[in-house]
Amino acid sequence: MRFTQQAIKKYRLHRLLLATGAATLAFVISIGSRYFQEINLVHDAQRQAASDTVQRLDRMLANVQRISQQHLDLVNTTCPLVQQRLLNISVQLQVTRAVLLVKNNEVFCSSLFGKRDYDFAKMFPDLTQSGQTLMLKSALIVDKGSPTLIFWVPVPGAPRSGIVHSLHITMLSDFILEPHPYVDRMALNVGHSRLLYGERAILPFGDGVKDDACYSQASVRFPYSVSIFSAPDWQLAIRSLPQHIPLFLLVFLLAFGIVYLASANRLNLAYHISSAIQQKRFLLYCQPIIDTHSGDCTGVEILLRWHDERQGWISPDVFIPLAEQHGLIQSLTRYLLIQLVQRLYLFPRTCDFTISINIAAEHFTQGQILDDLQTHWFHHLPAPTLVLELTERTALERIDNQLLTRLHQLGARLAIDDFGTGHSSLSYLQQLQPDVLKIDRSFCATIGTDAINARVLDSMISLGKDLGLKLVAEGVETQEQVDYLKQRNVECIQGYFFSMPMPLEDFPQWLSNYRRSLAAKSMA
Template identity: 45%
Template sequence: MVMTQLAASNYRFYRWLIAGAVGIAILLTSLYTRYYQEVSKTEQNQRVLAARITNKLNELLLPAEQQTADTLPLVGQPCESVMPTLRYRAAQNQALRAILLVKNGTIYCSSLFGQRNFVFSNFFPTLVNDKVQMELHPSLVVAKGTPTLVLWTPLDKQESSSGVLNVFNIGLLANFLLEPQEPFAHRVVLNIGERSLEYGQKEITPTSAQSENLQYTAQSAKYPFSISLYGPNATDLALAALPHHIPLALMLSLLAAYVVYLSTANRMSMTYSISHAIAHHEFRVYCQPIINSENGRCAGVETLLRWKNKRQGWISPDVFIPLAEQHDLIIPLTRYLMTTVVENLNLFPQRPSFYISINVAAEHFNTVSIIDDIRHIWLPAEPMASLMLELTERTALSEVQHEQLKTLKEMGIMLAIDDFGTGHSSLSYLKKLSPDVLKIDHGFTAAIGTDAINATVTDTIITLAQRLKLKLVAEGVETEEQAEYLRLRKVNALQGYYFAKPMPIDVFPSWLQQYESRLRATGQQTKPEAGRPKANPSA
């Protein structure tokens, strides 16, 4: 067999390799996607939590600040006269513990205790010296030592030693405002200046002591405070959550690998089937007559391969030929065709003027095996008919080596360029390859009488070949108009459904006998079979 068991095993190995690579790629991509999503989700939750706490604290401080604007005119008035107003306004804001009035650096009135006499700078030096607006401060009287938040509003810039001081019971509020959310925030801390207050703690601590495991900090745009979140970083949380996503990612990767494995099965099975078909002679050789345009006689045949698979039925050459080329089976196919033709040489006319044409891919020349095949398959049969190799253009003709062509010429082998005017063909190849025949592509033949541009190209090709003294064969002749057009332009030979469809090689002798008998009887030249219906070109 052409494809050995080792080769088949290699194909299977490559299928598994490709499927495995795709599966692993899908697995890694899925896990990375989930990892990235988890990181983004954690960071987003941290931002949302910090922003929500910041907004709540802003909403808590804003009413007090607005109320302070109404309280500032009371600064300097006797404490006894303003006490009812202070208590009423403090009661309106449940977060407030007390409102203090400060005049000339002295706290002289409190909404809780009335008349006071404390030096403001002794208790709140940063508010006076550093001129800050807000700070965390231990309670001085009520529940002494518990955290409070003080908001200082001076009377004006010139009178910074007089103003209104709002005291908030932040220690109690912190249990509601600063509650963390697991797993992305183990601790939530309020920072004001150099002091911090953490959820669940009853003491104010230095901000510098809160640096470990800091993940995110949100700064208030209106007040001088920030909210910090502490806990594991987003990447650690994403990695910890990754095992939960492995089952789904694994299922997706296995499904993708299975789909890839199945999708390559048809290709592999087809190539394996090609090898099997070659070994078991499943390919059938067909031939299509080539008619001399001057005398109407059959000048030769083009041999073709047809494949009827036992399971899939007839398989188009447009399917198995490209696959054979892709998987290095085109040379065995050509060798099979040549061997079958040699075995049936007795079916063809025994005259040197009759030639048998075989399509050969340029790859066949790369390994120099075409010369060896002719020496070992064609020449030992000592055929009367001539052999013509039609060089197909699925690969660049430049790959064909001049020395090989010279050797073929010495063997008496003719060379034709198939489908000239399409594919890789160019005028430079005519000089390099020195072909004996140019075959006009059926697309140009079909344009005769219908497409002025392609008809002009056809005329150009004909003129070029005649000037270079090359034989011309026109493919795809389907109508009498086309045959007459080409005959008048002295195209040497015609091939197409107008004369005969491709037929099994063993049918050719009877067709040839009938055709030549009819030709002698009628004296007609280059006419289709009498009474034969026109063939469908797409059949």
């Protein structure tokens, strides 16, 4: 009956392992969650960096295009007349290092050198052959070899005439293509050429050239794209995790503490159950069982109640499953038998009177119930008949038929409690070969209100009759339910209609009052 120190130590170890496991799981989940958040953060940052760069380049090129379109009439003039205006355009745009005028495939004027005579197709082949308006090209005269971005604005209807802008792309790349968080380098891609941030050489791009960029975004207004270069996203995500270690440790400690404290509450209650058994704190209550034909009280069901000094009344729905879980249910049953035997004088001394007690499945299937009954019940030669109610709350393992035979020989009856609500009822009927079938209160509550469940109730009653079992209906609360069950020849009923559960010491007075009332009704 004692909840031993060894058991307490074992359960504390289980608590530690459970709390550690739960905390570790929370730790791993928090790391995993943060890792995927960082992956998304990396992708978002790279997409945003590329988008911002494209927007800035688009604004710059749109401004150049707008001003050029306003001065396309310069193509039809002579160089000496417009060179100063070309210089003004270059100064106005700021990003332009030189402005060239082209007419009929001839570059005839430069903002830097005045009159020119170059073949436009030879000087800028990409712009004439592919019809592009942008190209990357190395400078030929000023700062020879440095990258430039050529922007071609043709005259509408005259594709070989227009304005060419040579842009300071090396200077622009220093702030337009500058690195961002989660971005190691950026590149500008135009046609088959690429310019990397910090590089002064134009590199080939496309047409089979390996591209190790992790993300690229093209402009929808102009023929270029921007590429992002960085370490793999998983590496960037892992690099950021160490800074979150304090948070991960906090999650670990919180999860450990919560689980450990939660399991401690259960251990405390289990320990209190053991203490309450030793200190005889559990109280025995009973509820009368009424014969439907005679109306007399022919038995009682014994119930346990527990009032804890600190937690007050604790429901059997709480402490019974907890006692089963921690191996205390057999000790609780032995306690009930010992206390009940000491109070047998409170009940009628006749074998027609039954006393029902609940037995847990594990107590029954392990065979220990036979030794306990012989020691704590039959040894005292009690007059009332003992009924063992086996609930369907837990699964029933295979039962030794010799155990069933021996229990019947000793005079005990077997009942299935809460029939139809737990594990396989038909399996219970086959294994136990019971004497009594107790119909659960949930079915009685549907009488007169639920046609479907009422049919189920009728089927259960018919099944019990066909098997020759005594039927006891629980949870009877109304006269309608009494009449319904009586009409269907249910032998016994119990419930609040007759009496709520009462302390055993109150039963003799209740029985006396009930029988006087019954006799008065029969004489009336």
